[in-house]
Amino acid sequence: MKVTNQESLLVRLDEWLRRRIRMVIWKQWKKSKTKFTNLQKLGIDKGKAWEWSNTRKGYWHTAHSPILHRSLTTENLRKAGYLFFFDYHKTVIKRSVA
Numbered sequence: 216m217k218v219t220n221q222e223s224l225l226v227r228l229d230e231w232l233r234r235r236i237r238m239v240i241w242k243q244w245k246k247s248k249t250k251f252t253n254l255q256k257l258g259i260d261k262g263k264a265w266e267w268s269n270t271r272k273g274y275w276h277t278a279h280s281p282i283l284h285r286s287l288t289t290e291n292l293r294k295a296g297y298l299f300f301f302d303y304h305k306t307v308i309k310r311s312v313a
């Protein structure tokens with residue numbers, strides 16, 4: 216399947232949107248203890264969860280970290296009810312072809 220310019224734009228937009236959502240979630244957790252607890256609930260081992268929950272890096276930087284990519288996966292975000300442009304685009308294309 217050939218990817219069009221519009222589709223590549225939607226993919227990039229979705230990447231930015233997921234990073235922004237991760238940033239907002241990280242910011243909502245506020246305290247280091249809450250971050251630590253939630254990272255552990257999402258499957259991050261104790262040492263890494265402690266290390267990242269106490270980071271001094273900014274929210275935007277942390278949102279792009281490997282830890283948040285492993286814990287707040289795209290699939291987890293979909294299960295939480297977040298919609299993404301490319302997913303919607305694929306459903307519309309399928310409907311128009313069928």
